[in-house]
């Protein structure tokens with residue numbers, strides 16, 4: 001089955017693959033010229049980059065790969081300019097650009113400035129004033145363009161991630177974020193089956209009547225007050241998600257069924273205490289389900305939903321436990 005690659009993996013694969021292919025002709029040329037030091041240096045870069053390419057291809061991991069590419073770019077280019085002098089200065093431009101592709105903008109800028117400082121010490125004696133000016137303007141503008149581009153791209157990426165995973169009204173995680181978190185958590189439970197995790201499905205009681213009596217925007221305010229109350233009460237490691245209109249899920253990692261019921265009961269009491277300018281009070285029903293070995297996220301949610309249904313049937317403003325139906 002073919003695996004969809006992330007844009008991160010794609011960038012690293014293109015960079016490592018393209019630079020390795022670009023270096024290969026120079027390994028051959030330096031061999032023919034019997035320039036052994038350059039043969040070793042270029043072969044080192046070629047092997048490093050093909051190793052990165054293969055590693056990312058097989059594992060999909062990019063963190064180490066980013067650092068290897070950045071280190072190779074800086075080390076190999078510094079040695080090349082040191083050995084070959086000013087005639088090889090052109091190569092520092094792809095090296096500078098690479099830094100901004102693989103590292104965060106500020107880190108790339110810091111390393112790029114250090115890298116250029118090293119290069120300048122090597123080429124300074126062979127530069128006249130005009131050449132030096134050309135060098136500063138060309139490298140400075142390259143860094144400025146790369147930094148601006150990379151900074152904007154990262155900001156947009158962060159904004160898109162928030163848009164895709166956050167509920168716009170309440171600011172808690174949305175259904176998509178919930179599904180991603182459940183898949184990640186189930187993967188973790190498969191590796192560490194001795195650790196528990198529980199889901200608390202929460203549904204506000206008679207919320208339609210709040211909307212009908214006080215209006216939709218008042219209903220919106222009730223929803224945000226409710227989520228703020230829950231977020232304040234749960235641990236930082238627990239997370240709240242909006243599952244649907246007035247339905248929410250708390251994921252409590254490392255929490256057994258009994259502990260989750262205690263948590264749900266304390267959340268239920270906190271919600272009961274909220275009053276809205278004397279207009280109305282709020283209650284909610286809770287369904288609690290501890291993760292069962294081998295079940296998937298849908299089965300887990302379905303069991304929590306059965307418990308929630310039981311809570312609604314028992315008269316609302318109560319907490320019920322999910323049945324242990326094996327998957």
Ligand SMILES: Nc1nc2c(ncn2[C@@H]2O[C@H](COP(=O)(O)OP(=O)(O)OP(=O)(O)O)[C@@H](O)[C@H]2O)c(=O)[nH]1
Nearest residue numbers: 203204205206207208209211216217219220245246
């Ligand atoms: N204000 C507001 N209302 C919403 C939002 N999303 C869903 N709702 C409303 O939530 C109400 C849910 O109504 P029902 O599904 O009948 O549930 P309920 O009235 O809470 O009754 P029970 O769940 O049986 O206790 C509907 O009136 C929806 O319009 C929202 O983002 N803002």
